Amino acid sequence: MxxxxxxxxxxxxxxxxxxxxxxxxxxxxxxxxxxxxxxxxxxxxxxxxxxxxxxxxxxxxxxxxxxxxxxxxxxxxxxxxxxxxxxxxxxxxxxxxxxxxxxxxxxxxxxxxxxxxxxxxxxxxxxxxxxxxxxxxxxxxxxxxxxxxxxxxxxxxxxxxxxxxxxxxxxxxxxxxxxxxxKTVIAGEMILVKLLERAKELSATGADLFASPSLNYFLKNDINEANFFSQHENLEHFTNLDDQDIYAAVKVWTKHPDKILSTLCKMLTSRNLYKVEMGNEMANLNRVTFLQDAAVNLLEIKPEEARYFVFTDSIQNRAYNAGVGNIKILMKNNDIVDIAKASDLSNLESLQKTVEKYILCYPRGI
Amino acid sequence: MxxxxxxxxxxxxxxxxxxxxxxxxxxxxxxxxxxxxxxxxxxxxxxxxxxxxxxxxxxxxxxxxxxxxxxxxxxxxxxxxxxxxxxxxxxxxxxxxxxxxxxxxxxxxxxxxxxxxxxxxxxxxxxxxxxxxxxxxxxxxxxxxxxxxxxxxxxxxxxxxxxxxxxxxxxxxxxxxxxxxxKTVIAGEMILVKLLERAKELSATGADLFASPSLNYFLKNDINEANFFSQHENLEHFTNLDDQDIYAAVKVWTKHPDKILSTLCKMLTSRNLYKVEMGNEMANLNRVTFLQDAAVNLLEIKPEEARYFVFTDSIQNRAYNAGVGNIKILMKNNDIVDIAKASDLSNLESLQKTVEKYILCYPRGI
Amino acid sequence: MxxxxxxxxxxxxxxxxxxxxxxxxxxxxxxxxxxxxxxxxxxxxxxxxxxxxxxxxxxxxxxxxxxxxxxxxxxxxxxxxxxxxxxxxxxxxxxxxxxxxxxxxxxxxxxxxxxxxxxxxxxxxxxxxxxxxxxxxxxxxxxxxxxxxxxxxxxxxxxxxxxxxxxxxxxxxxxxxxxxxxKTVIAGEMILVKLLERAKELSATGADLFASPSLNYFLKNDINEANFFSQHENLEHFTNLDDQDIYAAVKVWTKHPDKILSTLCKMLTSRNLYKVEMGNEMANLNRVTFLQDAAVNLLEIKPEEARYFVFTDSIQNRAYNAGVGNIKILMKNNDIVDIAKASDLSNLESLQKTVEKYILCYPRGI
Amino acid sequence: MxxxxxxxxxxxxxxxxxxxxxxxxxxxxxxxxxxxxxxxxxxxxxxxxxxxxxxxxxxxxxxxxxxxxxxxxxxxxxxxxxxxxxxxxxxxxxxxxxxxxxxxxxxxxxxxxxxxxxxxxxxxxxxxxxxxxxxxxxxxxxxxxxxxxxxxxxxxxxxxxxxxxxxxxxxxxxxxxxxxxxKTVIAGEMILVKLLERAKELSATGADLFASPSLNYFLKNDINEANFFSQHENLEHFTNLDDQDIYAAVKVWTKHPDKILSTLCKMLTSRNLYKVEMGNEMANLNRVTFLQDAAVNLLEIKPEEARYFVFTDSIQNRAYNAGVGNIKILMKNNDIVDIAKASDLSNLESLQKTVEKYILCYPRGI
Known part of the structure; x- marks a missing residue:
């Protein structure tokens, strides 16, 4: 994204x-x-x-x-x-x-x-x-x-x-x-996560969704770590799937009768992405509730549908970890020294800690 | 391409x-x-x-x-x-x-x-x-x-x-x-032309082809200069169409029962493109016939289907034309002189002539 | 250099x-x-x-x-x-x-x-x-x-x-x-310092040295902070002096009868520079003495002349000081924050400390 | 330059x-x-x-x-x-x-x-x-x-x-x-030619000129093709000479009592170069005479000294010659073809002709 x-x-x-x-x-x-x-x-x-x-x-x-x-x-x-x-x-x-x-x-x-x-x-x-x-x-x-x-x-x-x-x-x-x-990259990814979630839910209820055969396969079936490798067609469909299957479907879904799905798809294709706030602490719950109420009004959706448009998440899992340690330096005297020791930028090791950030997403225009 | x-x-x-x-x-x-x-x-x-x-x-x-x-x-x-x-x-x-x-x-x-x-x-x-x-x-x-x-x-x-x-x-x-x-760019474009031609023919005979709604529209309808602007949905579908509709379909068509279509699609997706010969003269007819016969044998297709795999074309229309004339130079004495005159690379005007090239395409492995 | x-x-x-x-x-x-x-x-x-x-x-x-x-x-x-x-x-x-x-x-x-x-x-x-x-x-x-x-x-x-x-x-x-x-840049600069020092000493004893008029002026006169601005010709000669006066003289001095001067000049023009050791601590005095003795033998000079070829120095004065503080960041909420606080590279301030290095120079071949 | x-x-x-x-x-x-x-x-x-x-x-x-x-x-x-x-x-x-x-x-x-x-x-x-x-x-x-x-x-x-x-x-x-x-590069080179010519003439008359020993050698002696290789010191001085000898001298000569020399040197060091006109034909003689008269007035020099400031030359000797021929192309069929034939930029050979240009130099301010 x-x-x-x-x-x-x-x-x-x-x-x-x-x-x-x-x-x-x-x-x-x-x-x-x-x-x-x-x-x-x-x-x-x-x-x-x-x-x-x-x-x-x-x-x-x-x-x-x-x-x-x-x-x-x-x-x-x-x-x-x-x-x-x-x-x-x-x-x-x-x-x-x-x-x-x-x-x-x-x-x-x-x-x-x-x-x-x-x-x-x-x-x-x-x-x-x-x-x-x-x-x-x-x-x-x-x-x-x-x-x-x-x-x-x-x-x-x-x-x-x-x-x-x-x-x-x-x-x-x-x-x-x-x-x-x-932030904009994260907004794009989050919107894709939410619209695919929604598509999968709709599919589970039997709704008709345009999709290439391989995309359709993953919409219709619950594939997880336990069963992925047990059936050969899982892997075949997985390798067959690419960005173009997803984007081609998203364009069609902008006209889907389900309001949640079509709204999310239109947000992506017209680049009207979530506003993302990023911070060191989790967003205040009152603020989230306030934004969800606002989203319900703005988009004319049901309260339980607000979670597609207003939500929090953390990005620690993918956060930066330089892993400074473990880079071994061969000194001129043939000693081996860890870069964190060899560098006179004494606290290079500070690069090592995992940085966790919390995000809050909501639609523009609230 | x-x-x-x-x-x-x-x-x-x-x-x-x-x-x-x-x-x-x-x-x-x-x-x-x-x-x-x-x-x-x-x-x-x-x-x-x-x-x-x-x-x-x-x-x-x-x-x-x-x-x-x-x-x-x-x-x-x-x-x-x-x-x-x-x-x-x-x-x-x-x-x-x-x-x-x-x-x-x-x-x-x-x-x-x-x-x-x-x-x-x-x-x-x-x-x-x-x-x-x-x-x-x-x-x-x-x-x-x-x-x-x-x-x-x-x-x-x-x-x-x-x-x-x-x-x-x-x-x-x-x-x-x-x-x-x-040559490889031309090979890729020609194969796309041929497979879309074939898809359209199959569609005309009522065959079932995976396609996004907009791609499907152009497969099912004959849209040309005369009728393009007369119906608003023509333009809507046209602007809605992009590379991803085409590529997503091509991937699916690699498994289509029509041998011509699936062969062409597999050639494109697996980068097994036409061999292209380019020259200043049209290819010898005997050579074309010989190659078509060979393609019939190689691919186990009917003689009348060989034209999808062995054919000639010219690329004069898109050929290079620098149009050297018409670039006006403002001399220091305020005269206006055509670049072809102003440049002491006396025959820059030779850039002006249209170069026409003839191509001959056929499958690799013949 | x-x-x-x-x-x-x-x-x-x-x-x-x-x-x-x-x-x-x-x-x-x-x-x-x-x-x-x-x-x-x-x-x-x-x-x-x-x-x-x-x-x-x-x-x-x-x-x-x-x-x-x-x-x-x-x-x-x-x-x-x-x-x-x-x-x-x-x-x-x-x-x-x-x-x-x-x-x-x-x-x-x-x-x-x-x-x-x-x-x-x-x-x-x-x-x-x-x-x-x-x-x-x-x-x-x-x-x-x-x-x-x-x-x-x-x-x-x-x-x-x-x-x-x-x-x-x-x-x-x-x-x-x-x-x-x-190190090689420092070696070049140190050799230039030493040869100009020597040239000035020789000049003070009345020796004849090829030099452009402006270079000659500074060889012949003791110009320092106290008297620099008191005479207009000081500034005139200073601005007239450039690298080319120095290099042109150094080339000529390679043939000067004074062995110290000619040796230093030849070392520079033939890129046979000092070997430089750089460390966090001052060089051991015994080592310096040992190297000076070796230089006396190698170059066949007098003991008191060894200081032109073997010496120590420190480079703290010109050492790196990022001065991280004092870069003010304008936050989105209009607060002004020091970069050392604003950056989550928490110890960016470590860049601030002056690094002092000690160098030891001596001729190659010892 | x-x-x-x-x-x-x-x-x-x-x-x-x-x-x-x-x-x-x-x-x-x-x-x-x-x-x-x-x-x-x-x-x-x-x-x-x-x-x-x-x-x-x-x-x-x-x-x-x-x-x-x-x-x-x-x-x-x-x-x-x-x-x-x-x-x-x-x-x-x-x-x-x-x-x-x-x-x-x-x-x-x-x-x-x-x-x-x-x-x-x-x-x-x-x-x-x-x-x-x-x-x-x-x-x-x-x-x-x-x-x-x-x-x-x-x-x-x-x-x-x-x-x-x-x-x-x-x-x-x-x-x-x-x-x-x-033009500006040529102006710089021509001014250097003229000032070295003048310095050599002055030297021949016994004038005193600041110069490094090697530069002095060429000012004082007439070295030409016939005698260059006959004496070893010619080559030694020649290899010893570099831009810095020349520039260091030019700076000093700006104060030389000879007006021609000092004027030329000042023109170079203060970047007040000749104005250069370049054309396909030699400059009109009347124009040259007119400019020389103007230079005599402007610089307050004698008529016979005007040739240092106003003169013509041609640059055919160093002019561009692509020598298109002689670049041999190895065709795919193993034939060897001259690039002038192999390229369909049919008249690449036009690059081959020597272009001769005539220049006219004179001081700015006339």
Whole structure:
């Protein structure tokens, strides 16, 4: 939903997967040039692992996970899809899967894919900066990769790279607040959550809803963590679903007879989004009640329907956690020191705490 | 379809309209600073005119114009939509429409929107360069705009800007061949044309096809230049249609019982596109026949169905025409000279000729 | 001396003055657009003040201040030159001087030139990033300027700009360590200090030294804070002196009969610089003595001459001080809050402490 | 002298040599990846050859060649310096010299250094674009290098690269007119030529002139092609001379008792340059006489001294010659075709003709 704020941000997971794959090639060449052995087979495996690391994400992953499907972890879906591909390719992905899962002996290969300083983050920070135009997120990925080394099977950063790492951690923090957790982005996501919830409820009551077959499948069936992997068609429909199924349906639903659904859909398509208030404390209950009453009047809906338009939530789960610890610095004297110790920005560790924010959403015009 | 070659090229007409609007602001400020009077009303009108100049384009305009709807000019649709908006806004767009149509007295305002060196082209060249990464298309739009002037109600370029104009004309030529007429882009567009043609034929025979209501409308009805503007719902469905209706349907049609349709849709979704040969002469007929026979065997289809998979076409209509003439240079001695004369790149005029290319498409694997 | 590490960094104070002047224009336009009155005269004065703010710097200012001239503050020279220009231009710079000195009523104009977030810093950070290629220093100066506002005659930043300010403070810190205080840059500066010291000593003993007339003047005369402004020719020679006088002389001095001088000059011209050790504590005295003995042997010099080649120093004076406090944030509710409080990067204030580093220099090859 | 127009353009031949060396590494890796054998020794030799290709240039080469030293070709000086280095390094540069001279068997290595599409040009076009900010000169050197191939021992470009080559040729043309032959750049160079001429004349009459020893040597002695290589000290002084000797002297000469010299020096240091008229035909003689008379009055000089201030010249020698021919394109069918034939920009060959321009210089204020 970032494109609601930064119109250029229409880039996709496909770009990201290609970019991360490219960074993996660079990193492997660099590590080889420093004398670390990485076989051709390991190179292929590492590249495949990062190419596929996000394959289990559905469209609008966070929004969908709170509405259409519930409690299914995208990592589990990625793992399942990789296993299926491994069958198809007759075992060729075995090492890739081990690297992805962290069970392959050279554990630094896993750290390149998933860790405090992995190529995944390095790609998306730069990519998101490019497509949003928010220069705060630009990082020197090429310089950071040049500072990579391996020590005791751990991915480490050479001392000269400390300032680039500081910059990376700060850039990530800034992108969270300026882009990923921008109020308008959250408003767009919340409205999508609410309209999909409503669509699913209507579907449960037998209402007729335009939907592609795969979207229809998730509207009609309750798919959750327990039953997701038990039926093959679940996975087939899930992988078949993309943003276009959702958007094409939302456009049609703007004319649906159900007032809640059509109102929410029109709010999204005409960019008349919720107003979002964000703070360090939960919203005052009286204020919520007041806003719900106002929404009932404004939209001419029933009191029990106000919860689609006025509600609170918290965003701690997705909140920023730089995880400063665990980035190991290889000092010139060959000691290994945690970045939080090595940096004379003494309290870099403050980046580590989880920031929890509370949000309150309500319609504009109240 | 450019994203099939340059994955980052997912930018939209919306971005382009905003960008062109921004350039219009710059140009108007510049012309005012050179002493030309442009009232606030004229500024608003010029900005509205360029904001709306492309509003009549449908999704995949070229592809659609050759399949779903026929013979309707996007300029006419733009004009109609602007008239409707003018009614809605009670006459506020009257001057904008005059500028768009070229009937407003200060004709240089129209030339800023539509001419050999308009802000439309200046925006899309730079935008397409940015999102494709093809640096050949980067132009110094800010420098060109700084060289703008008005002479005898004509938009002219000051002499110092000649080299920037040369660069602009060459950049445009290079973008045509490296991006807009790239074989893979053409292959993607042709496959979309063919599958929409097939869908429409099937629809005419009463076949059941998944489609959003607006897409369904154009599949079921024959809409052409003659009847388009006679019924209001034509325009409503047309504006409602976007890429997502098409892509969502194409994904579903990959499983349609009609072999032609499902094969074409699978070719597009799995990026198994036509092979395209491009040349200065029409393809040899024997070769076409040979390829059609081969396609019949390969795909196990009937001979009369081969035309969906093996065919020729020409792309002269959309070919590159720099229209070098008509760019007027204001010399230091106040003479007005055509760029083709002013540039000592003596044969810049060679850019003027229309280049016609013939294409031959056929399935890979023959 | 930055070009010894980053060869592209040959940019000059002249560029910086032009750039800061440009930013001043942007800032003034922005503040006017937010309703603050800045007269045309004030605009001219502010632009002149920032154009001239660094005019009192000599070549290699820090190096020179520790060798050729002693104890003269460049701010005082700037002020004197501005007063002289004001006489020449018959009072036209009066307001510019007041703004520069901070005595003009609208004190935010002074803050734009000299403060925790002035246009001076904004220009040099970006300029130095561009010419060194160290991307860590890139800041969104245009975005920061858009967040400028004035409250109670104080330059303040609107709340939305907090993250850009954090980025700015961090960028400045990173540029200090990666560029301004890079060991090789320090080595180059120290060698210049030592060779100018030696040249001055030789000159005092009547030795013949190639030098342009202005350089000769400072070699032959003891100019210090007390007598600098008492004789007009001091200032004339000072402003006449530039890097080229120094470099041209250094090249000639490589062949001077004095071994100390010629050795130091050859070290600089052939880039055989001191080795520099940097630490949080002063170097161990035994180590210094050991290195001096080694230098005496290596270079075949007298013990009392070793101090030109082996010495310690501290760089606290020029060390990094972000001065986080004093950047005032204008919250959405119109409160004014210090950035150190407004930022939830709770210990941003840690940036505030002065970092003192001790250096130890000695010749390579010991 | 380009910095007189584009202040950032202070980059040096040293940068250029490093950059060209870097491009050579890229090109060699690319050609190896296409199956061409280049031994490690050949790689070192080619890299050395391009690193040293410009080493024989003096400061302000064109200006100096017309005043201080006459008729000595920088290529000959480069060759001589390389031979001297080869002696010093005991034959290690033998192959580098052969590649530089074009006598090494693999002649494509020479073409990478000197040809219509060599790495020399590729580096300076991009470098000059970067430091001047003239975006017209930006070329896709990485893409062009990717299109390199070798056929029959000739460096060729693969067909897909045709448009990038067109862009390169046009970019070069535009840089000539917007940068290298900019009137202000020419004015700066001409003034330097004239003041060095005058200084040399004065020196011949025994006048006392401040100068570094090496500059003094060329003022006092007549060094020309015939005697340059006969005395070792010629070369030593020549290599010792740089821009700083010249500028440091020019500053001092602004106070020289000779009015011609001091006037010319003041014109340069205070940027009060000649006015330059450029045209396709030689200036009218009457006009020159008229301007000389005016200069005599304006500057209060003797008629025979007017030639330092008012004069004509032509710039054909350094004029733009794209040399379109000789760029060989490797077509997909393995034919080799000249770019002038392969490009459908049919008259690209028009780029080939030498453009001669006539200039007329005179003081401002006439």
């Amino acid at each position: 970032t494109h609601l704020v930064y119109p250029g941000a229409l880039h996709t997971r496909f770009h990201h997967a290609l970019g991360a794959m490219h960074l993996m090639s660079l990193a492997i060449n660099l590590l080889r040039s420093k004398g670390h052995t990485i076989t051709d087979g390991e190179e292929e495996a590492a590249i495949l692992a990062i190419l596929l690391h996000d394959i289990g994400h559905g469209p609008f992953s966070h929004a969908l996970e709170h509405s259409l499907v519930t409690g299914i972890k995208h990592e589990d879906i990625s793992a399942k899809l990789m296993r299926d591909l491994n069958v198809h390719f007759e075992g060729r992905l075995t090492h890739a899967i081990e690297i992805f899962n962290g069970t392959y002996p050279k554990k630094f290969l896993h750290q390149l894919i998933s860790g405090q300083l992995d190529l995944d983050r390095m790609d998306y920070l730069n990519r998101d900066s490019f497509f949003t135009g928010v220069s705060e997120g630009v990082i020197s990925f090429d310089r950071i990769i040049k500072m990579f080394n391996v020590y005791d099977d751990d991915l480490v950063i050479e001392e000269k790279g400390i300032y680039s790492i500081e910059k990376f951690l700060i850039a990530r923090r800034l992108m969270y607040w300026q882009v990923y957790l921008h | 450019t994203h099939l070659v340059y994955p980052g090229a997912l930018h939209t007409r919306f971005h382009h309209a905003l960008g062109a609007m921004h350039l219009m602001s710059l140009a108007i400020n510049l012309l005012r600073s050179k002493g030309h009077t442009i009232t606030d009303g004229e500024e608003e009108a010029a900005i509205l005119a360029i904001l709306l100049h492309d509003i009549g384009h449908g999704p995949f305009s070229h592809a659609l114009e050759h399949s779903l709807v026929t013979g309707i000019k996007h300029e006419d649709i733009s004009a109609k939509l602007m008239r409707d908006l003018n009614v809605h806004f009670e006459g506020r767009l009257t001057h904008a429409i005059e500028i768009f149509n070229g009937t407003y007295p200060k004709k240089f305002l129209h030339q800023l929107i539509s001419g050999q060196l308009d802000l439309d082209r200046m925006d899309y060249l730079n935008r397409d360069s940015f999102f494709t990464g093809v640096s050949e298309g980067v132009i110094s739009f800010d420098r060109i705009i700084k060289m703008f002037n008005v002479y005898d109600d004509d938009l002219v370029i000051e002499e110092k800007g000649i080299y920037s104009i040369e660069k602009f004309l060459i950049a445009r030529r290079l973008m045509y061949w490296q991006v807009y007429l790239h | 930055t070009h010894l590490v980053y060869p592209g960094a040959l940019h000059t104070r002249f560029h910086h003055a032009l750039g800061a002047m440009h930013l001043m224009s942007l800032a003034i336009n922005l503040l006017r657009s937010k309703g603050h009155t800045i007269t045309d005269g004030e605009e001219e004065a502010a632009i002149l003040a920032i154009l001239l703010h660094d005019i009192g710097h000599g070549p290699f200012s820090h190096a020179l201040e520790h060798s050729l001239v002693t104890g003269i503050k460049h701010e005082d020279i700037s002020a004197k030159l501005m007063r002289d220009l004001n006489v020449h231009f018959e009072g036209r710079l009066t307001h510019a001087i007041e703004i520069f000195n901070g005595t003009y009523p609208k004190k935010f104009l002074h803050q734009l030139i000299s403060g925790q977030l002035d246009l001076d810093r904004m220009d040099y950070l970006n300029r130095d990033s561009f010419f060194t290629g160290v991307s860590e220093g890139v800041i969104s100066f245009d975005r920061i300027i858009k967040m400028f506002n004035v409250y109670d005659d104080d330059l303040v930043i609107e709340e939305k700009g907090i993250y850009s300010i954090e980025k700015f403070l961090i960028a400045r810190r990173l540029m200090y360590w990666q560029v301004y205080l890079h | 380009t910095h007189l127009v584009y202040p950032g353009a202070l980059h040096t031949r040293f940068h250029h040599a490093l950059g060209a060396m870097h491009l050579m590494s890229l090109a060699i890796n690319l050609l190896r990846s296409k199956g061409h054998t280049i031994t490690d020794g050949e790689e070192e030799a080619a890299i050395l050859a391009i690193l040293l290709h410009d080493i024989g240039h003096g400061p302000f080469s064109h200006a100096l060649e017309h005043s201080l030293v006459t008729g000595i070709k920088h290529e000959d000086i480069s060759a001589k310096l390389m031979r001297d280095l080869n002696v010093h390094f005991e034959g290690r540069l033998t192959h580098a010299i052969e590649i530089f001279n074009g006598t090494y068997p693999k002649k494509f290595l020479h073409q990478l250094i000197s040809g219509q599409l060599d790495l020399d040009r590729m580096d300076y076009l991009n470098r000059d674009s970067f430091f001047t900010g003239v975006s017209e000169g930006v070329i896709s050197f990485d893409r062009i290098i990717k299109m390199f191939n070798v056929y029959d021992d000739d460096l060729v470009i693969e067909e897909k690269g045709i448009y990038s080559i067109e862009k390169f040729l046009i970019a070069r043309r535009l840089m000539y007119w917007q940068v290298y032959l900019h």
